[in-house]
Amino acid sequence: MTSRTPRDSRLRLVRNRPMATARRPAVNRGSRPAPRPPEGTPPPAELARRARAGLTGAVAIAHWAAAEHGAPGALSDEAAARAAAALGLSEPEVRSDWDRARLIGLIEHHAGTTRPGWRLQAWDRDDSAVLRGWVALLDAWSLACPAPAAAEPTAVAEVVEAVPQLLSLLQLSAGPMQISALLDMLRQRVAELRTERCEVPQAATELQDATEPQKPAEGAVSPDDAEDTATLEGLLDWVLDALSSVGALTVREEPRDGPAGPESAGSAADEAKGDSREAELSALGNWAVWVKLEQICVAAQSPAGNIEQPAPDMLRGCAGLTPGPARAEYRAWLAARPVGSAVTELIEAARGDDALLRGLAFEALRVVGAPAEPAVRAVADESCLRPYALLWLAEHEGADPDEALDALTREEATWLWVDTAAAISDHGESPLLVRHLESAVQGTVPALLEEVRAVGHPRTVQVLVALAAAHPDPALAKAVRRAAFQVHTGGA
Numbered sequence: 001m002t003s004r005t006p007r008d009s010r011l012r013l014v015r016n017r018p019m020a021t022a023r024r025p026a027v028n029r030g031s032r033p034a035p036r037p038p039e040g041t042p043p044p045a046e047l048a049r050r051a052r053a054g055l056t057g058a059v060a061i062a063h064w065a066a067a068e069h070g071a072p073g074a075l076s077d078e079a080a081a082r083a084a085a086a087l088g089l090s091e092p093e094v095r096s097d098w099d100r101a102r103l104i105g106l107i108e109h110h111a112g113t114t115r116p117g118w119r120l121q122a123w124d125r126d127d128s129a130v131l132r133g134w135v136a137l138l139d140a141w142s143l144a145c146p147a148p149a150a151a152e153p154t155a156v157a158e159v160v161e162a163v164p165q166l167l168s169l170l171q172l173s174a175g176p177m178q179i180s181a182l183l184d185m186l187r188q189r190v191a192e193l194r195t196e197r198c199e200v201p202q203a204a205t206e207l208q209d210a211t212e213p214q215k216p217a218e219g220a221v222s223p224d225d226a227e228d229t230a231t232l233e234g235l236l237d238w239v240l241d242a243l244s245s246v247g248a249l250t251v252r253e254e255p256r257d258g259p260a261g262p263e264s265a266g267s268a269a270d271e272a273k274g275d276s277r278e279a280e281l282s283a284l285g286n287w288a289v290w291v292k293l294e295q296i297c298v299a300a301q302s303p304a305g306n307i308e309q310p311a312p313d314m315l316r317g318c319a320g321l322t323p324g325p326a327r328a329e330y331r332a333w334l335a336a337r338p339v340g341s342a343v344t345e346l347i348e349a350a351r352g353d354d355a356l357l358r359g360l361a362f363e364a365l366r367v368v369g370a371p372a373e374p375a376v377r378a379v380a381d382e383s384c385l386r387p388y389a390l391l392w393l394a395e396h397e398g399a400d401p402d403e404a405l406d407a408l409t410r411e412e413a414t415w416l417w418v419d420t421a422a423a424i425s426d427h428g429e430s431p432l433l434v435r436h437l438e439s440a441v442q443g444t445v446p447a448l449l450e451e452v453r454a455v456g457h458p459r460t461v462q463v464l465v466a467l468a469a470a471h472p473d474p475a476l477a478k479a480v481r482r483a484a485f486q487v488h489t490g491g492a
Contacts, residue, residue, distance in 0.1 A: 048127035051134040054247040057097035062106035066116040103140045104133040132370040145242035159235045162189035171289040176280040248285035307336045311345035315360040330364040339371045355423035362388040387416035414451045422459040425466040449483040
């Protein structure tokens with residue numbers, strides 16, 4: 001005599017374990033000990049204190065925007081006037097602080113309005129959030145202090161591209177440097193950039209060889225060279241002013257011999273040479289440049305050799321690695337390219353059909369950290385990326401990985417369960433797919449199947465068929481096959 005009552009118990013999941021538990025190994029961020037900064041670098045708490053001291057204006061305008069309950073996305077003249085009156089500042093100062101608050105992440109734009117960013121809420125208690133915000137401002141120094149309106153755009157672009165090398169030179173010098181030395185380095189770097197772009201047309205070179213023009217006398221400077229030097233001198237002054245304004249370096253003026261006055265002031269060209277000036281990185285600037293140099297060193301030590309690969313191939317190369325080596329590979333890959341383009345590549349890889357790459361892409365974005373936040377928020381409304389983006393944002397804002405699942409609705413958690421199952425069925429082994437059942441938020445298989453059918457994931461049928469084929473329990477396998485058939489035929 002048989003009864004179906006005992007079999008019903010087999011349709012109950014082994015235990016109702018949160019989904020985040022199953023993915024915990026992938027988000028456990030243990031890594032090698034961080035390298036020590038150069039001797040004399042203040043501790044992080046002191047660096048954060050200095051960053052806060054230099055950004056009080058940006059914090060004040062962010063709090064003003066919060067009190068406005070949704071300021072306009074662009075700061076209008078009327079809003080700037082109200083902010084200036086409330087904060088006791090001039091309108092240009094208000095606009096400058098507003099731009100900095102946006103670059104730091106203290107305020108965010110959503111649906112045409114401005115609201116406080118998560119970094120504003122963490123500003124007074126989280127030193128790492130402050131330092132990441134300051135580094136974001138340093139990276140955007142040319143936006144925080146725009147180039148002179150009369151400057152030629154190509155020359156500005158060349159100088160901006162050359163600035164990282166100047167900062168590295170300042171950091172490695174471990175002390176002040178003469179402005180004239182920086183100007184020489186800038187001139188050399190710009191010349192290298194132009195050579196890399198092959199700016200001189202071949203036809204022009206052949207014409208010059210044919211005509212054999214007279215070479216200038218030794219020591220003479222052609223008008224073009226003099227004009228180019230004057231341009232670079234002016235742009236170097238802009239760079240130094242901009243980096244000084246964000247607190248990355250200081251420029252000291254050493255007094256000249258002789259009485260001060262209009263007669264002894266010298267020509268503008270003499271002043272531009274900077275013989276009496278020297279620049280030195282601040283403690284914050286020295287620390288930030290050291291961090292970036294360390295990232296470059298990490299890039300040179302890629303454990304799996306995927307640095308030059310596009311994001312999808314890099315992620316596939318990391319699929320077989322354990323979490324620690326995978327994170328090391330992500331760091332190396334990220335350090336070898338600009339953050340913005342790297343984040344864009346990872347997002348595009350996550351949009352593809354391979355669910356495994358989707359999960360790995362967001363693990364790599366966890367290594368990126370704060371710079372990836374705007375891009376992750378921007379894709380939070382895309383159905384295939386939404387659960388991953390919401391989990392990323394929850395963890396980024398301080399939620400424990402085991403509790404981040406609370407950021408998802410039941411439907412989103414079920415969609416993520418199906419997507420993860422699709423990755424396992426494509427790249428994993430059958431026992432792993434069976435164990436994946438334990439990570440479902442539903443307590444019973446019938447409840448799981450009902451919600452899986454309703455969630456509308458494009459891989460639902462394939463996942464259910466693979467699960468039915470892998471599971472050793474005949475009753476459960478039969479129920480799963482029936483559900484797969486119903487989804488395939490459009491039944492309820």
